[in-house]
Each structure stands twice: as C-alpha cells, then as structure tokens.
Amino acid sequence: MYLYVYDSFLNQKKYQTQIAKIETRLNDLGVGGKICRLNILRNTAEVIEDALRKNTSTVVAVGNDKTLTQVINLAFDFDAVIGYIPMDSESKLANALGLGYDELACETIAQRLIKKIDLGKINDNYFLDNAQFSGGKPIFDFGDYQISPTADNTMASIANISSSLKEGRKFDPTDGQLEVVIESTEKSLWRKKKISLSVFPFNQVKIKSSGEPSIITLDNQQIVKTPAEATIIKQRLKIIVGQERWF
Amino acid sequence: MFKNSNVSKEAEVGTQTVIGEGVKLEGNFSGQGDVIVDGAVNGTLKTTGNIQIGHAAYITAEIAGENISIAGKVVGNIKASGAIRIAKSAMIEGDLSCSDIVIESGSNINGRLNMGSHSNSSKSEEKAQD
Secondary structure, eight states, X not given: OEEEEEXXXXXXGGGHHHHHHHHHHHHHTTOOOEEEEOOTTXXXXXXXXXXXXXXXXXXXXXXXXXXXXXXXXXXXXXXXXXXXXXXXTTOHHHHHHTOOSHHHHHHHHHHTOEEEEEEEEETTEEESSEEEEESSEEXXXXXXXXXXXXXXXXXXXXXXXXXXXXXXXXXXXXXXXXXXXXXXXXXXXSSOXXXXXXXXXXXXXXXXXXXXXXXXXXXXXXXXXXXXXXXXXXXXXEEEOOTTOOO | OOOHHHHHHHHHHTOXXXXXXXXXXXXXXXXXXXXXXXXXXXXXXXXXXXXXXXXXXXXXXEEEESSEEEOSEEESOEEESSEEEEOTTOEEESOEEESEEEEOTTOEEESOEXXXXXXXXXXXXXXXXX
C-alpha cells in the first residue's frame, strides 16, 4: 500500500496539470495509493503516522527536496520504504538518487528498486543530504584528534550524499560513514577563485565552536546549535532509487 | 613504488582523508585509507595507506604510512613501510626510515636516513666482526 504525500505548494493552480499526469501514470503502472495533500491546517506527522499504522508500507514524497527530508524524519522510525517524485526538474537529491523527474520518477517508483542507505543524525534530528554550518568557528572532535578551520573563507558541512557540493565531489551514502567536509575559498582580484576541500570520514563526532555557537542546518530545514553530536545510522533507510544513481 | 595516480583515483570515490588548505588537525590521527595533506598537522599522523603531503602543508608530527610523498614542510620523523618520495619543494627536519627513496634535487633535508636493507646488512656485518 502506497501513501503519496503532496507538499502544500502543489495546491497552487499551476501544478494541476502536472499532478494529473502523475496520478494517471501511477495508476497505469499499478502503483496508485492513498493521497495526502498537506496544507497549513494539517499536521503532517499525524497524517503519516496514522497511515503507517494502517498497513501502509511505502510513503512517497511528492514535491521538492524539502518534502522528501520532511517525510524521512516522520516515517523513518516506522521502518517504511521511502519514495520520491520530484516536481522540480532542478532537484539535486533526485539527481543523486537517479530518480528522474515527474512522470519518469513514477516509473522509478513502479520498478521499486530499494536500497538501504545511511542516514545522518545530529542530536535527535535525521538528515539525508548534508548538515551545513554557519556562524562561529566549528571544532570537530573525533576523540584522538580534532580539526578546525584556520582560514576566514571556509564553509563546513557534514556530508552523507551532499548533492550540492560546489567542488563536485560525490559521496557514497552506502559506505557506512559520514564525512566532515571543509571548503576553503581563496579569493584574489587577479586570479581565479581557488577552492580547497578537506574531507574527514567518521562514524561519530562531537562538535563545539570557539566563540559564538555555530548554527547547523540539516537538509536546508531543521536548525541545531553547537555543542552537538553527529552519528551515522548505517544502511537503515530503505529508499527507492533509480538506475542512474550516484552510488 | 608510490603511484600518484592511485591516490587521485581513490579521491574521486571518496575513500580517503583530505586535510586541505585552511584546516588544522591537532592530536593523534590514526587511519586506514590514504591521506592527503595540504593543511597543518600537529601531533602524529599514522595510516596503513599512502600519505601525500602537498607543497602548502606544514606538519609538526611523527608520520607513518605505506608510501609517503612529501612536497611541503615536515618537522618530525617519517617512517614508510614502502617508499618515500621527496619533491624539490620539500623541507624536512627529522629522520627518514623506508625501504626505497627518491629525492629530487633542490629539496632540503636535515636528519638521518635509515633504509631497511642497509640497516640489516650493517647488523650482519657487526655480527660477522664479533
């Protein structure tokens, strides 16, 4: 049994034709199911939890990357299979997972190629893609050693897939480890901007900061402040992927 | 011999540690994959894989790895189970221990060199004298 969770922005008129095409395609492929349209008056958590208690085994997020990570945070504890139909052709996670776009993604759902992938956790919040740091100077304590950025123009993150990394490096969310990634940018008036990348694989790290606390944004949504602890949940998230995935 | 191509190939699939410019590592790092250093390290740096020290790196540490390539500044002893390759930009203050070595002209080294096969032969010479 499938539950399709439509994000609230799809209630706009301009998406009606696209939604209709998707629904027709899903029915043609025999993977139609219950539809849940989110709106500001509806509690997403309640809707998903209720459906998962009633024989729903697959929850499909229909919307953008934020919709997917929102659904994962709500459905992961129920051991459900997660699917994703991106309505945005620029979706970076859809690209990383090899899903295709709207109708093409419906075919990926029907093929039902399920991969168990890693999920990151900071304090009590899950993240699929990455966790980005802003403000303060984060210090990553791995137990025996610690690392810290020394340059001014640095951007730190914790990567699982890290679909939007500027440097273009690809990470494997099935390798059983997360990576602390620090991008240092050297700006110069005459020379081309130089980006230097630092990568530290880990299973568990404590994060503190010197001076003011750093703000950690998980999958562009939830916000956590330092001090925090990041861990990996190895190959537990069951997600439908396509053949063209990165990993 | 140390192969740079191996390191870059693994870099693409993301299996190794990279200490880039603008980052400082303090403490005792002990890993299993390849390590690329272009930043600062203070403590110890040990891995079972290869170590590549770039020209921008500044390391004050004991270093141990399989094959080690050095193009930056290192203060501390360096021990390779395989080969050490020293580029002309390297500045090293410390003892080197390895089974094979390549030193480019122009590099600056201040320390003793201990090569596996030579140390074995000198021990055997001492025994023969006894």
